[in-house]
Amino acid sequence: MKIIYQQVIAFFAVITLTILLLGFSFSRLAKSFVYDTTWSRLENYSDSVVEQSLQTKNNKVTFNPTSLSTTEGILNGQDSDFTMYAPSKKAFYPQGNKNSTIAANDWKRLKKGQMIRKVNRGNEIDKHQSKKRSEMVEILKPYYYQKKLVAVVAVGTYTSELEANLSRINSNLILALILSLIVSLIISFAFAHRLNRRISVLRDAVNQVIQGHYKIRLQSGNRDEIDDLTNDFNHMTDTLENADSEIKRQEERRQEFLADAAHEMRTPLTTINGILEGFKYGVIPEDSRDKSLNLMMSETQRLIRLVNENLDYEKIRSKSIKLNRTHFNATDVLYQLQEQLSGKAQASNDEIIIKAPDKLPIYADYDRFVQVLVNIITNGIQFTDNGTITVTAKRENNLDVFDITDTGIGMSEEQMKNIFERYYKADASRRSGKYGESGLGLAIVHQLIEQHGGTIKVVSKLGKGTTFSLTFPNEDNYPK
Numbered sequence: 155m156k157i158i159y160q161q162v163i164a165f166f167a168v169i170t171l172t173i174l175l176l177g178f179s180f181s182r183l184a185k186s187f188v189y190d191t192t193w194s195r196l197e198n199y200s201d202s203v204v205e206q207s208l209q210t211k212n213n214k215v216t217f218n219p220t221s222l223s224t225t226e227g228i229l230n231g232q233d234s235d236f237t238m239y240a241p242s243k244k245a246f247y248p249q250g251n252k253n254s255t256i257a258a259n260d261w262k263r264l265k266k267g268q269m270i271r272k273v274n275r276g277n278e279i280d281k282h283q284s285k286k287r288s289e290m291v292e293i294l295k296p297y298y299y300q301k302k303l304v305a306v307v308a309v310g311t312y313t314s315e316l317e318a319n320l321s322r323i324n325s326n327l328i329l330a331l332i333l334s335l336i337v338s339l340i341i342s343f344a345f346a347h348r349l350n351r352r353i354s355v356l357r358d359a360v361n362q363v364i365q366g367h368y369k370i371r372l373q374s375g376n377r378d379e380i381d382d383l384t385n386d387f388n389h390m391t392d393t394l395e396n397a398d399s400e401i402k403r404q405e406e407r408r409q410e411f412l413a414d415a416a417h418e419m420r421t422p423l424t425t426i427n428g429i430l431e432g433f434k435y436g437v438i439p440e441d442s443r444d445k446s447l448n449l450m451m452s453e454t455q456r457l458i459r460l461v462n463e464n465l466d467y468e469k470i471r472s473k474s475i476k477l478n479r480t481h482f483n484a485t486d487v488l489y490q491l492q493e494q495l496s497g498k499a500q501a502s503n504d505e506i507i508i509k510a511p512d513k514l515p516i517y518a519d520y521d522r523f524v525q526v527l528v529n530i531i532t533n534g535i536q537f538t539d540n541g542t543i544t545v546t547a548k549r550e551n552n553l554d555v556f557d558i559t560d561t562g563i564g565m566s567e568e569q570m571k572n573i574f575e576r577y578y579k580a581d582a583s584r585r586s587g588k589y590g591e592s593g594l595g596l597a598i599v600h601q602l603i604e605q606h607g608g609t610i611k612v613v614s615k616l617g618k619g620t621t622f623s624l625t626f627p628n629e630d631n632y633p634k
């Protein structure tokens with residue numbers, strides 16, 4: 155069943171039940187109120203009948219018939235009448251009413267001084283009146299003089315008027331019930347309709363998402379659960395949109411890499427193939443053989459490096475390598491690297507400068523630490539001609555901090571964004587560099603530093619130079 159109908163039915167059922175219960179108890183209350191006031195009125199009549207007519211003489215009690223008949227006239231005007239009984243149970247007023255009797259049970263209670271409230275139906279009426287009326291409300295009240303029962307007064311009135319009042323109240327109630335049911339039906343329908351519309355909007359939006367439109371966002375008023383759901387939906391489309399663009403980016407990068415890798419591999423493979431053919435057909439002169447073999451070897455090494463770095467990156471990324479951390483002096487490593495890379499630096503007319511304290515204890519995987527610094531310093535050399543690559547190392551709080559600054563070509567903001575991505579090269583013109591760039595160096599560095607619990611940041615200015623800042627936490631702060 156549609157939610158709209160479920161809601162209308164539920165709403166309607168609750169309201170109907172509430173109104174019925176209220177109506178029922180109100181009708182009961184009205185009825186008992188009407189009867190109570192009638193009984194009190196009759197009691198007042200009875201008191202005034204006795205007050206007006208009671209006469210005492212020598213301790214003898216009589217009732218003045220003239221007063222009684224005056225009161226009777228007044229009461230008749232009120233659509234009520236009364237009968238007076240002597241202690242002997244006999245009715246003595248009005249005269250023609252001698253047959254009226256009081257039931258033995260009632261009489262017992264009257265003698266105990268209790269007043270009786272009654273509603274007489276059907277036949278009982280005939281005892282008091284020859285006129286047939288539907289129902290009579292009556293009280294019987296005993297009166298005492300000097301602790302002796304002197305009379306019982308029965309005052310009655312016909313219920314037709316009461317009933318008319320009650321049925322008017324009831325019919326008003328029914329009208330109110332019907333009206334409120336109609337109003338509640340309209341309100342519940344309007345509510346359900348509104349809710350339904352809001353759900354439909356969400357559903358349409360979800361369908362759009364299914365069709366791949368992740369840009370869709372819905373307005374939320376932050377009022378209720380549907381708004382919460384809308385917020386969650388917006389959050390979801392945010393995430394989906396980001397994930398989607400990330401996937402697209404990755405895919406572009408992958409395609410770029412495939413093209414790059416194919417390109418990178420084709421050059422050494424073509425070279426190797428050419429040399430091999432030369433050997434086969436004996437066209438390589440004897441004195442060039444060594445040169446050709448060396449060329450073949452360096453090209454093969456280039457290929458091996460490309461393959462190895464890819465494998466290495468995957469291993470690090472999937473966390474399947476284990477860091478073998480040891481304590482050593484980082485400054486020693488820096489000077490070794492200065493020595494080791496000086497050849498490359500000189501080829502670009504660069505100078506490597508080390509600024510470090512004599513002792514800079516570090517707790518890291520030695521080989522991986524060397525790998526990180528070689529990568530970054532090599533990049534510096536690669537992108538700097540006739541400049542300097544300065545490595546500053548220091549201990550700051552609980553961190554070993556290394557800043558590698560070059561005075562090279564630098565990068566734009568846009569280029570810096572992606573340098574830690576695999577296969578990324580800031581621009582195509584940088585591809586055919588001296589050291590066989592595959593765009594994997596910084597991606598590997600980034601993963602390695604992350605696994606050491608450290609950080610890497612880059613600041614660069616196009617044409618001015620670049621600084622990479624690395625931190626390595628000391629032993630106490632390593633991730634467990």
Ligand SMILES: Nc1ncnc2c1ncn2[C@@H]1O[C@H](COP(=O)(O)OP(=O)(O)OP(=O)(O)O)[C@@H](O)[C@H]1O
Nearest residue numbers: 533534537573579580590591592593594595596620
């Ligand atoms: N010091 C630097 N100055 C200017 N650009 C840099 C510097 N370091 C990195 N880059 C840019 O970031 C890109 C990614 O660097 P990364 O080291 O990951 O790859 P690569 O040096 O091109 O290849 P690989 O290091 O795998 O041989 C580089 O291609 C270059 O465009």
Ligand SMILES: [Mg+2]
Nearest residue numbers: 529533595596
């Ligand atoms: Mg590099």
